[in-house]
Amino acid sequence: MSEFYEGMAEIFEVNVNQISSDFDLHGADAPWDSLAIVSTIALVDDCFNIMLDGQSLTACNFVSDIEALISSVKSA
Amino acid sequence: MKNFAKIIDIAGYLPKNTLTNSILGDLYKGWSADKIFEKTGISTRHIAGPEETAGDLAYEAAETLFAQGRANKADVDFLIFCTQAPDYILPTTACILQNRLQLSTSIGAVDINLGCSGYVYSLSLAKGLIESGAARSVLILTADTYSKYINPLDKSVRTIFGDGASATIVQGVESTKPLIGPFIFGTDGSGANNLIVPGGLFRLPSSGKTSQIIEDESGNARSADDLYMNGAEVMSFSLREVPKAINNLLEKSGLSKESIDFFVLHQANRFMLQALSKKMKLKEDRLPILMENCGNTVSSSIPLAMLTMQNRGDFQAEKQLMLVGFGVGYSWAACLLTY
Numbered sequence: 001m002s003e004f005y006e007g008m009a010e011i012f013e014v015n016v017n018q019i020s021s022d023f024d025l026h027g028a029d030a031p032w033d034s035l036a037i038v039s040t041i042a043l044v045d046d047c048f049n050i051m052l053d054g055q056s057l058t059a060c061n062f063v064s065d066i067e068a069l070i071s072s073v074k075s076a
Numbered sequence: 077m078k079n080f081a082k083i084i085d086i087a088g089y090l091p092k093n094t095l096t097n098s099i100l101g102d103l104y105k106g107w108s109a110d111k112i113f114e115k116t117g118i119s120t121r122h123i124a125g126p127e128e129t130a131g132d133l134a135y136e137a138a139e140t141l142f143a144q145g146r147a148n149k150a151d152v153d154f155l156i157f158c159t160q161a162p163d164y165i166l167p168t169t170a171c172i173l174q175n176r177l178q179l180s181t182s183i184g185a186v187d188i189n190l191g192c193s194g195y196v197y198s199l200s201l202a203k204g205l206i207e208s209g210a211a212r213s214v215l216i217l218t219a220d221t222y223s224k225y226i227n228p229l230d231k232s233v234r235t236i237f238g239d240g241a242s243a244t245i246v247q248g249v250e251s252t253k254p255l256i257g258p259f260i261f262g263t264d265g266s267g268a269n270n271l272i273v274p275g276g277l278f279r280l281p282s283s284g285k286t287s288q289i290i291e292d293e294s295g296n297a298r299s300a301d302d303l304y305m306n307g308a309e310v311m312s313f314s315l316r317e318v319p320k321a322i323n324n325l326l327e328k329s330g331l332s333k334e335s336i337d338f339f340v341l342h343q344a345n346r347f348m349l350q351a352l353s354k355k356m357k358l359k360e361d362r363l364p365i366l367m368e369n370c371g372n373t374v375s376s377s378i379p380l381a382m383l384t385m386q387n388r389g390d391f392q393a394e395k396q397l398m399l400v401g402f403g404v405g406y407s408w409a410a411c412l413l414t415y
Contacts, residue, residue: 031106033293033294033295034232034294034296034307034308035115035232035294035307037307037308038307038308038311038347039347041308041311041312041315042311042315042347042348042351045315045351045355046351046354046355051312051315051316052312053308053309053312054306054307054308054309054311054312055308057308058293058308
């Protein structure tokens with residue numbers, strides 16, 4: 001998961017230590033906008049070889065929601 | 077020896093007006109010029125003037141091609157014009173270009189409406205015309221003015237797209253092997269709504285309603301008469317289909333990835349090309365990113381990238397290229413090219 005967290009930190013331009021499952025995607029430092037979502041699609045594809053759809057990602061509120069999406073695609 | 081289609085020469089044209097990151101940075105809150113460059117890999121886009129059309133840009137590219145001296149107007153017997161911004165609903169812009177360029181009235185001339193995949197499709201049509209004996213010298217023109225469809229306050233597309241044109245002359249030459257092809261094609265119209273100008277024609281004619289500007293959750297403003305791109309879905313599509321098309325073409329041609337000198341992909345934006353390059357395990361020296369000074373020029377992006385490569389000496393010896401166009405439609409195509 002660390003490569004994923006490192007990527008998320010780059011997307012949100014924060015220190016990797018700040019990224020955890022509880023990280024609020026709509027927090028003050030985090031513009032969960034179309035650019036962040038596009039970047040996350042590429043990151044998840046790179047880290048897990050999994051393609052998430054934009055609509056599901058848009059609905060995420062926390063990093064844990066993205067992790068749950070990854071798990072659900074993995075187990076599908 | 078057989079008669080095979082070959083690209084003889086390429087030229088490009090970019091309109092004179094420019095749109096820089098500092099102009100955009102001043103306009104979009106929270107987006108500095110540096111951030112725009114970092115995310116898109118684009119410094120400058122060229123923008124057609126208010127009265128400058130895709131037909132005008134194509135005309136300039138064609139005149140530049142003929143001035144280079146490797147193609148003669150008198151030899152052209154077919155004109156393909158690829159655009160999504162024709163001068164008129166009718167007549168066909170290619171017919172107007174035949175007259176403006178003073179080409180023979182004995183030529184065939186067609187417009188094809190494709191975006192980022194359009195150059196590869198145009199090459200496939202030119203190859204078919206030449207190798208079937210229907211034509212000997214095909215002029216392919218590509219040009220688009222997406223800037224005219226873009227709302228100035230929509231940073232999701234205004235930071236990426238630039239206007240531009242290219243001209244390519246394809247002729248039959250004696251060769252022991254094909255110089256263009258094989259091809260892989262793909263179409264998935266289920267993605268049509270993800271890159272679209274919804275209003276303005278017959279499905280949704282322009283009206284007071286379609287011109288109403290709405291701001292989305294990312295703060296981008298547009299109306300139904302403007303270009304809309306769902307960046308997330310277009311990214312998913314590209315990461316899904318482009319590597320598949322490349323692998324399918326390698327399999328079809330019996331070539332290995334290592335035997336291709338350059339993979340010239342549609343120059344969508346740096347971020348997408350870097351993601352594709354990482355996924356395909358190809359470094360930038362073989363998958364060039366050449367859009368810093370023009371942005372995403374739609375169907376002209378592949379020939380303009382090839383032109384930059386040609387000017388910097390990448391093609392001094394004959395090279396094996398794979399061209400891959402992908403985007404609006406969804407439509408995609410890939411082909412091999414000896415150049």
